[in-house]
Amino acid sequence: MKYYIIAGEASGDLHASNLMRELKLRDPDAEFRCWGGDLMKAQGAELVKHYRDLAFMGFTEVLMNLRTILGNIEFCKKDIAAHRPDVLILVDYPGFNLRIAEFGKEQQIKVFYYISPQIWAWKQSRVHKIKRLVDQMFVILPFEADFYKKFDYKVDFVGHPLLDAVASHGLQSSALELPPGKPVIALLPGSRKQEIATMLPMMLSVKKHYPEYRFVIAGAPSQTKEYYRAFIKDADVEIVYNQTYQLLQRSTAALVTSGTATLETALFGVPEVVCYKGGAVSYLIARQLIKVKYISLVNLIMDREIVKELIQNELNEENLKAELDKLLTGASRERLLNDYAALKEKLGGAGASAKAAELMTAYLKEV
Numbered sequence: 001m002k003y004y005i006i007a008g009e010a011s012g013d014l015h016a017s018n019l020m021r022e023l024k025l026r027d028p029d030a031e032f033r034c035w036g037g038d039l040m041k042a043q044g045a046e047l048v049k050h051y052r053d054l055a056f057m058g059f060t061e062v063l064m065n066l067r068t069i070l071g072n073i074e075f076c077k078k079d080i081a082a083h084r085p086d087v088l089i090l091v092d093y094p095g096f097n098l099r100i101a102e103f104g105k106e107q108q109i110k111v112f113y114y115i116s117p118q119i120w121a122w123k124q125s126r127v128h129k130i131k132r133l134v135d136q137m138f139v140i141l142p143f144e145a146d147f148y149k150k151f152d153y154k155v156d157f158v159g160h161p162l163l164d165a166v167a168s169h170g171l172q173s174s175a176l177e178l179p180p181g182k183p184v185i186a187l188l189p190g191s192r193k194q195e196i197a198t199m200l201p202m203m204l205s206v207k208k209h210y211p212e213y214r215f216v217i218a219g220a221p222s223q224t225k226e227y228y229r230a231f232i233k234d235a236d237v238e239i240v241y242n243q244t245y246q247l248l249q250r251s252t253a254a255l256v257t258s259g260t261a262t263l264e265t266a267l268f269g270v271p272e273v274v275c276y277k278g279g280a281v282s283y284l285i286a287r288q289l290i291k292v293k294y295i296s297l298v299n300l301i302m303d304r305e306i307v308k309e310l311i312q313n314e315l316n317e318e319n320l321k322a323e324l325d326k327l328l329t330g331a332s333r334e335r336l337l338n339d340y341a342a343l344k345e346k347l348g349g350a351g352a353s354a355k356a357a358e359l360m361t362a363y364l365k366e367v
Contacts, residue, residue, distance in 0.1 A: 001027050001029065001030055001031070001086045001087070001364060002031045002033070002084070002085040002087075003020075003023065003031065003032050003033070003085060003086070003087055003089060004032075004033050004034070004080055004083065004085035004087070004088050004089070005019075005020070005033075005035075005036065005040065005045065005088075005089045005090075005091065006036070006076070006088070006089075006091060006093065006096070006097055006100060007035065007036040007037070007040065007051060007091040007093065008051050008093030008096055009093065009191065009192075010051065010191045010221070010222070011092075011259070011260035012036065012051065012092050012093060012115070013037030013039045013040055013051060014161075014165060015091060015114070015115060015161045015165075015353070016034070016036055016039075016040050016091045016114070017036075017039035017040045017042065018161055018164055018165065018168075018353040019089070019114060019161075019356055019357055020032055020043040020044070020045065021043055021353070022353045022354045022356070022357035022358075023357045023360065023361065025357070026357055026358065026361045027361060032044060032045035032046065033045060033048060033079075033083055034046070034047060034048065035047075035048050035049045035051070035076065036051055037050055037052075037221070037222075038050075038221060048076075048079055049072070049075075049076075051222070052222035053072075069095075072096070073096060073099050073100070076096075076100055077100070077103045080100070080104070080107070080109070081107065084109075086109075086110065086364065087109065087110040087111070087112055087360075087364060088101070088104040088109055088110065088111045088112065089112045089113075089360070090111065090112070090113045090134075091115050092115040092116075092117060093117075094117030094118075094126070097113070097117075098117070098126065098130070098133065101113070101133040101134055102129075102133055104133075105132075105133045110135050110363075110364065111134050111135050112134070112135060112136050112137075112138065112360055112363070113130070113136070113137045113138065114138045114356055115138070115140055115161075116138075116140070116144050116155070120143070120144065120147045127148065127151045127153065128151070130153070131153045135363070136155075136156065136359075136363055137153070137155040137156070138156050138158050138356045138359065138360075139155050139156065139158070140157075140158060140159065140160045140161060140352060141160065141300075141301060142157065142301065142346060142347065142348070143300075143301075143303075144157065145157040156355075156356075156359050158352045158355040158356045158359070159347065159349065159351060160263070160347045160348075160352055161356075162260070162263055162264055162267055163267065163344075163347060163348075163350040163351075163352065164351065164352055164353050164354075165264075166245070166264070166267045166268065167350045169245040176240065176243055176246040176247055176249070176250050177240060177243060177246075178216065178238060178240065181214055182214045183212070183213055183214070183252045184213065184214055184215075184250050184251045184252060185213045185214070185216070185251065185254065185255070185324070186216055186217075186247050186248060186251040186253075186254040186255070186256075186265075186270065187200065187203045187215055187216065187217045187218065187237075187254070188217075188244070188254060188255070188256040188257060188265065189257050190220070190257040190259060191220035191221075191222060191223070192220075193223065193227070195257055196220070196223065196227070196231075197231070198277050198278070199257045199275055200217070200231045202275065202277070202316070202317070202320065203275065204231065204235060205320070206255075206320050206321045206324060210324075213252070214238065215236075215237045215238070216237070216238045216239070216240060217237060217238070217239045217240070218240060218244040218247050218261075219239045219240060219241040221241060225239055244261075244264070245264070248265060248268040248270050249268060251270050252270075252271075252328065253270065253272065253273075253324060253327045254270045254271070254272040254273075255272070255275055255324070256272045256273070256274055256275065257274075257275050257276065258274050258275065258276040258295045259297075260297065262274050262296040262297055262298050262307065263296075263297040263298055263301075266298045266307070266340050266343055267340075267343075267344065269337060269340055271307075271328075271332075271333050271336050271337070272307055273307070273310060273323045273324060274296040274298075274299075274307050274308065274309045274310065275310055275315050275320075276295055276309070276310070276311045276312070276315065277315045278312070294309060295309055296309055298343060301343060302342070302343055302346065306339040306343070308323045310323065
């Protein structure tokens with residue numbers, strides 16, 4: 001079977017690579033062509049484009065790079081038409097992938113969507129487009145199946161693949177490449193240049209208040225050390241690459257940019273402050289459109305605020321220090337760790353990648 005998989009960011013690369021591993025177990029003749037990253041390439045995929053060339057954040061940033069984005073879409077369509085896969089597997093990344101889903105439908109190629117776009121948060125009208133274009137949706141959050149059911153669209157809930165990634169890490173864990181020393185506060189400023197440039201200076205602003213801790217940045221594989229050094233300057237801050245999970249295992253607390261990393265941090269039991277700040281215009285537009293109470297996956301899944309979210313103007317040095325102080329000792333830390341245990345139960349057990357692969361191969365046999 002020929003699979004064409006599209007993931008547009010680091011988390012998609014991780015989940016798609018685990019899915020590919022499971023698909024290969026069920027389909028020894030599997031051929032993969034993909035848009036993604038190094039993890040997908042390591043699973044044997046022919047990498048057409050790396051996600052580092054695809055990621056644009058926010059409304060204004062998308063508008064500024066619209067020509068590049070539209071060019072990528074047209075190139076992708078031509079590549080799919082040239083290689084005629086048996087199935088398209090689209091991983092999140094809705095602005096790009098829903099356009100490709102439409103093309104796949106036109107070409108009479110089977111379209112699977114793994115990891116639903118967050119249309120329950122905004123642009124709920126997209127559900128009608130998904131029903132029309134996507135042959136089967138595989139969702140990873142417990143409330144998503146109920147959301148789609150309201151629109152008379154049956155989806156498969158497979159569980160969250162991060163549980164697999166965390167469990168797999170526990171079996172294959174290697175030591176963090178840092179010398180022993182002070183307790184660690186992890187900084188996870190995101191993977192895109194735009195968000196790193198906004199978040200990292202704010203995260204670093206509190207370092208002077210914690211001389212008894214070492215601050216360590218989880219470096220994005222797509223960014224160079226020189227890029228981070230421009231923000232760190234002369235500060236005593238370390239950077240590690242491809243060791244985010246090892247870093248979290250060693251960390252006492254973390255400052256985390258909103259996104260998948262907030263859930264990863266919680267699954268490793270690390271108390272965190274969730275940070276988000278976007279361009280003023282992008283944020284004002286988002287406030288009008290977004291229909292959910294929280295920005296972090298942790299709070300969305302629990303349907304209450306268990307981790308503090310510092311958003312836009314609330315993200316400042318004073319607030320960041322106040323929230324970090326609460327997490328380093330005392331009752332707030334203990335309460336949060338108990339909430340994390342409840343979060344894991346709500347997500348269900350491991351095995352999302354295997355469940356998704358099993359269902360996908362079964363659906364493809366029905367063709």
